[in-house]
Amino acid sequence: MASSHIVPVKTYLFVFASLLFLAALTTAVAFVDLGPLNTVIALTIAFAKMMLVVLIFMHLRHGSKLLHVVLIAGFFWLTLLIGLTLTDYHTRHWIPDPLPWSSSAPATHP
């Protein structure tokens, strides 16, 4: 039975120490000006912390294939949600607003 796998205390302690270290690291790095890299590093560290929690604390490392599929599908939809929303908002100005039908001005095409 996969989900009743008992993880050694040592592993939990190691993950806990790593999480605290990463939290301290991300806070420290935020005070150094690295330009756009600040955001990249902060999100990378957050992602690493999430993977530690998900794989070890939430037992996904020993979870069934079905659980993996469910979570991967969830994250796939999350990337669609954020990715397509950003694509929409940041391409709207590419095409000028059409003139209303009632407008007497001649339509211009770019």
Added chain:
Amino acid sequence: MSEVHTKTSILAHQFENLDQQLETDTLGIWVFLVTEIMFFGGLFACYTVYRSFYLPAFEATSRVLNVRLGALNTMVLLSSSFTMAMAVRSAQTAKRNALMAFLALTMVLGVVFLGVKAIEYHAEYMEHIIPGVDFAPQGEILQHLSPGGLGHAQIFMCFYFLMTGVHAIHMIIGLGLLLTLLLRARRGTFTSQYFAPVEVTGLYWHFVDIVWIFLFPLLYLIGGRY
């Protein structure tokens, strides 16, 4: 007789055995957590869009948040995730006293988190950085805001209060779940065969921790601490 009764009542009749029941419970909570990812994902997507629109104001306004308390709360919540993982392990290994101790410890850390959050909210109220008619931030932030930036700063604070507030509500629900676990553990409900409620509550608690893992850098850290 009561022994037999307990054994039949912890295994719901639609399952073959406790292993199958645990696997189904785990799958169920993961599907629920995916809906939670979508729920918070909508907020994160909104935040990302507005951040890309009003980047200077968002970076400037993130300075008014108390990064020390934010970092402290991150440590507190990560610790509570560790004690929760240990609680699940204690249930798996049928150590009732350790289970109760770790559950209680997790609750204490959860309450500490909410207490620190309340201190932050109070300080933000006193500093007039709650969006609304009294919105009037003082000090360094004003040098970084453009003339129209106060409105954008309010949008950032709206996201801050909405996201941390919804997160705090999840924490309060989690504390309620932990309390029922603690009471059931005290009655000796959980065994090395039957610990699914501890496991699934743990999964929920870790999820709430993960939301904070992303909220902390997005709200407190990125852009403008230097």
